[in-house]
Amino acid sequence: MKKNPIYTWAAASLAIALLTALLARMLLAFMLQVPPYNKPLKWLIEHVGSLPIILAVAVLIFGVCYIKLFQQKLAWFRSGAGKSALKPPTSHPLFRTIRWTFMAAFLQSLVLMIFFVIAGHLLAYALMQYTSYNRVLVWIVNHIGSTPIVAMFGCLLFLAFFFWTSRKMIADLKEIKNGLQHMAAGKLDHAIPVKGSDELGEIARSINALGQQFNLLLQEERNAERSKNDLITGVSHDLRTPLTSILGYLELIEQDRYQDEVELRYFVNIAYEKSKHLKGLIDDLFEYTKLNNDMPLALTELDIANFAAQLAEEFVPSLEKADMSCRIQASAQRLLIMADGDLLARAFDNLMANAIQYGHKGKFIDILITRTDEEAIVRFINYGDPIPVKDIAYIFDRFYRADRSRTAETGGTGLGLAITRSIVEAHSGLISVSSTAVETCFETRFPIAKLVS
Structure with a gap:
């Protein structure tokens, strides 16, 4: 009996959420001792309670993990590995837009930046309190200030995370650019890999369809050119054969190379029959070209x-x-x-x-x-x-x-x-x-x- 992938994703997400909630509980206990986090956290615990906060964090982590696993499964199906096993999942139309891709990259970068800034601040506090590096850190805080350091550190982190979270979209754009360059070089049968279901994926599909249409038109043009050449070759051959006979017999008559009037009439008759055949061929050819030119x-x-x-x-x-x-x-x-x-x-x-x-x-x-x-x-x-x-x-x-x-x-x-x-x-x-x-x-x-x- 095959397991439903939804239950598997849910179990994995729940395990990650519980582990994260446990770590969050330990981190919360430490942050209650660190200013400026201690005052707002104490207010939240007094007015909301620690258990609802931990549950909210667990639910949030569960949702994020479940969506990420869903996206990985979707990418697996699109790669072709899961086509024979299950029906590929579909995403909501809201999440199949470039706006959502940019927004998701921005929000992910912002959340990661905030998390690492807080983690860095807590690490600096722990180093100042419990290690021998406190003199260096105190000097930096006194002579530079914690706010400029946090701001600079946060900006650098945000840029780094934004480049990292938007890498897939940039890779898709590069694939489209490379595909267009291949097509511009004459490789119209080149297919751009379609890796997404957003507008970039639609653009890639449209470019592939356009390339196929151009390739078909090019093949038709080549076939038409080949057909025209075949027509010219066939016409030349069929016209040359009776014309050669006509010229040959007329040359015999012109040079008086016949024995008597009977042989002369024989030559004239052959030339006449060949001429009729030649006229018939020309008439057929004219009618054929007329019909194929949409008369x-x-x-x-x-x-x-x-x-x-x-x-x-x-x-x-x-x-x-x-x-x-x-x-x-x-x-x-x-x-x-x-x-x-x-x-x-x-x-x-x-x-x-x-x-x-x-x-x-x-x-x-x-x-x-x-x-x-x-x-x-x-x-x-x-x-x-x-x-x-x-x-x-x-x-x-x-x-x-x-x-x-x-x-x-x-x-x-x-x-x-x-x-x-x-x-x-x-x-x-x-x-x-x-x-x-x-x-x-x-x-x-x-x-x-x-x-x-």
């Missing part, structure tokens, strides 16, 4: 079921060429969302083209339209080869191709799905992908504008 949307009410049906009709030639068909299932006749029709058409075009490109083995593309209380859900499902698990997390990244063998002839700029994600997110929607050996599903979710049964 305004022309939002209108859009019936997502009719929209998907029109999309499927437009892809009939491509579906027939791939020997595929599209099936649409909608759980509601009308399901309205707020969307930019042109942009959403581009997103769904990309998903359909992707499903045809990689799902032609499955012969079907299913478009399933369902709803929840707040969202319209559109799923594009194909039954072709699955997406490798290692590629799922990166499938929406720009210039990422799950099929590494894809070239300009097989199509694709690596921006289609990145553009799709940007369009969906611009409509406050979400897009995700799942792929198994049976089916691959691209799921989009949009907030419902109006629902008509």
